[in-house]
Amino acid sequence: DAGVIQSPRHEVTEMGQEVTLRCKPISGHNSLFWYRQTMMRGLELLIYFNNNVPIDDSGMPEDRFSAKMPNASFSTLKIQPSEPRDSAVYFCASSSGTGETQYFGPGTRLLVL
């Protein structure tokens, strides 16, 4: 298996623009997690899905952030409009269950100018 795939790997955008991050989980995994990592706050869970259904989005910073999982092999995290404080590395992870080992993608490094 190719592991968790994220795209793009790097994104530079201007404040106010829409940003869409994409994730393909490991085939057969039914749990998917979106995290954000910054120097100040470390790694924080934004939202997670189980069987394509959002279970907990309490970590989503504000309404500018939204996430979808239209099918078992694809998820998106969208920021609209983006702000400089959204600059971070965004990771997607998947697991065969919410209590099982999570496998992380390589991350998307986002810079909002």
Add this chain to the structure above:
Amino acid sequence: KQEVTQIPAALSVPEGENLVLNCSFTDSAIYNLQWFRQDPGKGLTSLLLIQSSQREQTSGRLNASLDKSSGRSTLYIAASQPGDSATYLCAVRSSEKLVFGKGTKLTVNP
């Protein structure tokens, strides 16, 4: 609210040394604890997962212990190598979520 702390934030050791990384958590009602490794610019790689009923797990030169009652875990690395240089993160699952520490950045000098 679960909080996870890792001390020290950074550690530098000479090659060959045995070392211990520490992790503490505030809520002892956990399901499991994981240790991850993160290389610069890369994602996280799971090293060891300890269930709440277990006291330790071993994988090669790595040994992780868990003392749930005291809210502590340690990651022991034997005979460290320059290739072990990375950031090591501890994560605790006490609900459906993983709560991460901020990591210990390890440098093993040749």
